[in-house]
Amino acid sequence: MSDNSKNTQHTAPPSWWTTPLLRVLLSQILGFAIAFAGALSTTALTGQTIHPLVTLLVQGIVAGFIGHRMGLAIWWVPVQILLPPATLIATAWQVPPWIFLLIFIVMLLVYWNTARNRVPLYLTNKTTWAALNELLPVQKGGQFIDIGCGIGGALLYLARQRPDMTFTGIESAPLPFLLSWLRRLLTGSRNVILKYGDFWKEDLSRYDVAYAFLSPQPMPRLYEKVVAEMKPDTLFISNSFVVPDNSADEIAEVDDARETKLHLWRN
Ligand SMILES: C[S@@+](CC[C@H](N)C(=O)[O-])C[C@H]1O[C@@H](n2cnc3c(N)ncnc32)[C@H](O)[C@@H]1O
Incomplete structure (x- = not known):
């Protein structure tokens, strides 16, 4: 191992910025503001109502882009895109709330470290x-x-x-x-x-x-x-x-x- 290893700097101590979930939240809020402002402007200008699913998809795309620019890992992009429309679809289908709780618990047990340590689970092939x-x-x-x-x-x-x-x-x-x-x-x-x-x-x-x-x-x-x-x-x-x-x-x-x-x- 090389000698300059002894001089390796410690990574900066965690701040709120290093917590991915806060950046996800911030990018979704910005995505929401941009998508809904866009939808309302389009309706005002053209008289056409934009379907909420489309607006939420745009929110997800904008949030995915902003989140990536904020330094979130690339795998957050599809998650961010799907999150807002999935919420609407789940509400429309009247998915029982315990399903979300179950999914949340399973995700928590698998991705225990991901938010804190930034190490998700993927496997050596x-x-x-x-x-x-x-x-x-x-x-x-x-x-x-x-x-x-x-x-x-x-x-x-x-x-x-x-x-x-x-x-x-x-x-x-x-x-x-x-x-x-x-x-x-x-x-x-x-x-x-x-x-x-x-x-x-x-x-x-x-x-x-x-x-x-x-x-x-x-x-x-x-x-x-x-x-x-x-x-x-x-x-x-x-x-x-x-x-x-x-x-x-x-x-x-x-x-x-x-x-x-x-x-x-x-x-
Ligand atoms: C990318 S996976 C690799 C799994 C396995 N080594 C392989 O190659 O198939 C990384 C694993 O490290 C675990 N991990 C992350 N931080 C950890 C920590 N501080 N202590 C123990 N395990 C940790 C995660 O939960 C995850 O299962």
Whole structure:
């Protein structure tokens, strides 16, 4: 790992601006004002009434655009576009309120960290599992950690390939953790350890290989943690996300549809 790693700056402390939901709210309010002003002006000028669904769709499009300009991740754009018309459709169809509560609870249990840590759930694909397997140490034994292990797919696959190694996964979102726990139970993977909790509190010093597939936001702080805690002759792998000002020692390119890059730092 490069020497300038010690100089990596901590990310700024969270302010209201770093909370995506507040930016979503602000962009929807602006979207609402612009769309409804547009609809009312059109009616005044042409005498044509604009269907509320169209106005709400315009609200969503404007909010999606403004939110993106405010720095929200690209996946918020379709969510922002669909949100206002979906509200009207749900009201028209008289969807029972408990359905929304159920959806909200499931989303909360899956995307537990997304608003706070800016790390949503998406999964390492199977081609990348195989590429990770190629990067494991050749000598027998060793400890691997998946930092934010999601539903445990990568972990269980690697544990099958390398019964001589121990694979630890740490996950703080309840539903993905429960799924990974059930999968380990069903597959009887004895060399897999699952921990429910916050990876910032996990000591990385006992791992030979640490793997993360997170988002750009935690990378500077995570890299500092890796440099401070991981021992010599260890490997840190980041799927897709770079560390600003600390380029990887090596990049492994995966032959998959999304052209995954595994960024490798050797300690
Ligand atoms: C993009 S997913 C990757 C899942 C898995 N590693 C994979 O590659 O298939 C990132 C996961 O990290 C989890 N996560 C985010 N912040 C965390 C934290 N502070 N502690 C533990 N898990 C966290 C999220 O809940 C999410 O499941």
